[in-house]
Amino acid sequence: MGTQLRLRSAKVLIINLGSVGMEIVKNLVLGGINSIDIVDDSVIKEEDYAAQFFLPNDDKFIGELKLPNIIEPIKELNNRVNINIHTDNFNQLLADKDFFKKFDLIIGTELVKQEIIELNELTRTFNIPLYVTGLHGIFGYIITDLIxxxxxxxxxxxxxxxxxxxxxxxxxxxxxxxxxxxxxxxxxxxxxxYSPISSIFTSDNLPKQLSKRQLRKLSSSLPIILSLLESDRSELTTEEINLKAIQMCSNLGISPDILSKEYLQEFTNQQFTEFVPTSAILGGCLAQDVIQFLSKRESPINNTLILDGLRSEMPIYSL
CATH class of the missing domain: 3.30.70 (Alpha-Beta Plaits)
Structure with a gap:
């Protein structure tokens, strides 16, 4: 009963509604969250139809604001959930602190490092749990600061x-x-x-919690994903990704020898790409963790989950 009461009173904010954002919204609406506010000022693009299932099945909507065109299909999933949409620019909204403090939990999707850090500073000020997530084709991540x-x-x-x-x-x-x-x-x-998310990018915890053998077998996806968060979401060359990942390895106190040519090429081809199966896995995982967090019956993700589609694994690192 306590879990249902917490779900029926929770107010959740979701920032950006791409492929993984839609999976999160779908699962939380079906889970019976009290209210969900969505912030997204993007317009519908042709490529969105390949991975975003709430969009109207008609390309005449290309160029129109996304949220007003998908709100009704979302509401139809569960009419007991209150859905509110905001087409304001997220970075402009960050200046309005009063907007954020009314939420019990915030989820940011497809943000860059600076946006994440600014948002996390705000959520810590108001003691609000924060999840951030994003995709790179068959790769993805969930980073948490639940305080x-x-x-x-x-x-x-x-x-x-x-x-x-x-x-x-x-x-x-x-x-x-x-x-x-x-x-x-x-x-x-x-x-x-939990640690502030800004500290994750320079954490020295990996060598403390993993054996030398585990460090040698560490997936390239961890430093590459963290390094891509530092970009402005513009496509990078393999060499640029490699240089950023080498620096990230140095920041984390791990050997750059774990960076393989295969992973560098995969990320070059897939960086910032939406892929439906990855969205379903990552969005479902995050939504389930939110429900567990609210239920207080399980220990949630603490603090960096990496979805590695090449290895078919989702390890969690405490950074």
């Missing part, structure tokens, strides 16, 4: 009991531990502490 979160996890009892204050992983600590012997269950209260 602090306490969740309760119930699971089958294992042989090794937990102790209060024990670190489960970086930034995850056991706050309480109980055993339900009759039902062979253990109940963990876990506190997650």
């Amino acid at each position: 602090q979160h306490v969740s309760t996890v119930e699971r089958n009892t294992i042989n090794q009991a937990k102790t209060i204050g024990e670190e489960l992983s970086l930034n995850k600590v056991v706050e309480n531990y109980q055993v339900d012997k009759p039902n062979n269950k253990e109940i963990l209260t876990i506190k997650d502490t």
